[in-house]
Amino acid sequence: MKKVLLTTALFFTAFTISAQESVVKEAKSAKSNPEEAAKIIEPALVDPSTANDPETWKLAGDFQKAIYDDENMKLYLPGGQADTAKLYNSLAKMFEYYMKCDEVEQAKVQSGELKKPKLRKKLAKTLQSVRPNLTNGGSDAYNTGNYANALKFFGLYVDASQNPMFADIDEVKNDTLNPLIACYAALAANSLNDKAAVIKYATIGKTHKEEGYRALMCLAEAYGKGEQTDSVQWLATIKEGTEKFPDQEYFIGNLMDYYIQKGQVDVALNEIDQVLAKNETPYFLYVKGVLQYEKEDYDAAIATFNSIIAKNDKFVAEAYSKIGDCYFFPAQMIVEENSKISMDDPKYAANESKIKELYEKAKPNYEKAKELAPDNKQLWGQFLLNIYWKLNKAEYDALEKELAM
The missing domain is CATH 1.20.58 (Methane Monooxygenase Hydroxylase; Chain G, domain 1)
Known part of the structure; x- marks a missing residue:
């Protein structure tokens, strides 16, 4: 019986091979x-x-x-x-x-x-x-939102340079376009939340002198988001971005936020001063002003924000708003203090006077921010509402209706 079964199995295998x-x-x-x-x-x-x-x-x-x-x-x-x-x-x-x-x-x-x-x-x-037509396929797919196909085409293009099949073909092995196409592959992978593919292609793409910042942004997103974050690699990527692409606001902004969260404002100020020494832009000045504000060095912050306003370029509305913050939030600390003492206490009346004085200084700055950026209510809305409540009820009523619209 066993011999018959073995013969049957061999016959079936031979039949399968023959069929294929x-x-x-x-x-x-x-x-x-x-x-x-x-x-x-x-x-x-x-x-x-x-x-x-x-x-x-x-x-x-x-x-x-x-x-x-x-x-x-x-x-x-x-x-x-x-x-x-x-x-x-x-x-x-x-x-x-x-x-x-x-x-x-x-x-x-x-x-x-x-x-x-x-x-x-x-x-x-x-x-x-x-092979060059793979980039056209990737571009077409990316532009229509088919990121899976875009990743496939761009990935095939980049992977070829590492394939032993092309070891003797210098045009493929040492293709100078590889880092650029790898940037595009990383962008497609980022849109798919494919962390492994982002890391694979962004590591190549970040070497591109002009577009490498895109790969580094994707790399930072991959390390910084999702269930398994890697804060060490995220910080290293952000720092690499600030060094290689100092004009890109993404890296500086994220790095400064990191230092603020860690309570390392002095470290951040030192770094932003080094950046400004090489490239003084309104954004970088704005970052410095925010850091000075976080340090509660309000006079220095106001001076920095005024220098932005004097340039009359970008971040002017934001600068006016932050000058308002330099008066408004110290006033809020006094408001908090007054909430804990009796109205009969002489200090209460002195505090009220100081609150009004600070509000009066904050008011025109928020109003200027409102004039320059009427749609960006986060810059001025609730701050002005609080100030008008204290200083002018008619203006408060008018603004409350405006904000409700």
Whole structure:
């Protein structure tokens, strides 16, 4: 009985191999219709009996190349209408199948089954010639919000430089466009919240001299958000951004926020002074003023904000608002103190006088912020409402109605 079962098993295995080989033959016979042939050969790509043959993968890649060539030709014919979705899909599959072909063939060389690879050189040259179009596929996908496809195309482009298949092709191995395309891959991965892909591609993309800041931003987002944050890597990335791209506000702003949260305002002030020594912009001045405000060095903060106003460039409304804060919030501390003492206490009346004095100084600054940024109510809304309540009930009533609209 055991012998019969063994014979049956061997017969079934032989039948399976024969069936898959038949699929490959059928696909070959349908090569004049590459789309049909591509469908026919699909089962052979997953069955071990044929998937371990490099010729199977080459054939599958050839079908995809034929589909690609057909659609690509339409782009150059007068009145030609190419199916770009089909074009780029076949391009990606061509890459995947030819690279898999090389992988399987190399494995056979390593095992001694083959003396040397026969297909690598030709396939590598073919892929090199069409590789630039991967960036077009990635761009089209990204611009339509298909970030998964964008990541696939940009990723294939970048990954090729590390693939042994292209080790002898300098144009691919040392492609100077790689960091830029890696930036785009990182952006697509960031949109997908694919942390591993962000780290993989942003690590390459951050070396680009002009666009590398985008990769570093994505890298900081990957380390700083989600369930598994890495504060050490986040801080290192932010600092790297401030050093490599000092003009980018994202890195300076995040770094200064970090120092404020850690109570290291003096460290932050020292760093922002170094930044300003190289590049004095309204934003960096604004950051310095905020740091001085956080340190409760109000006179210095007011002087910094006034220097922004004098430039009459950006952050003027914000500067007026922060000058108002330099008077309003010290007044609030006195308001808090008065809430704890009796109204009959002489200090209460003295405090009330001081509160009104500070409110009077804050008022025109918030009003100027309102004039310059009427839609940004966070800069002036509730502050002015509090001040008007204390100083002028008619103005309070008018502003309350305005804010409610």
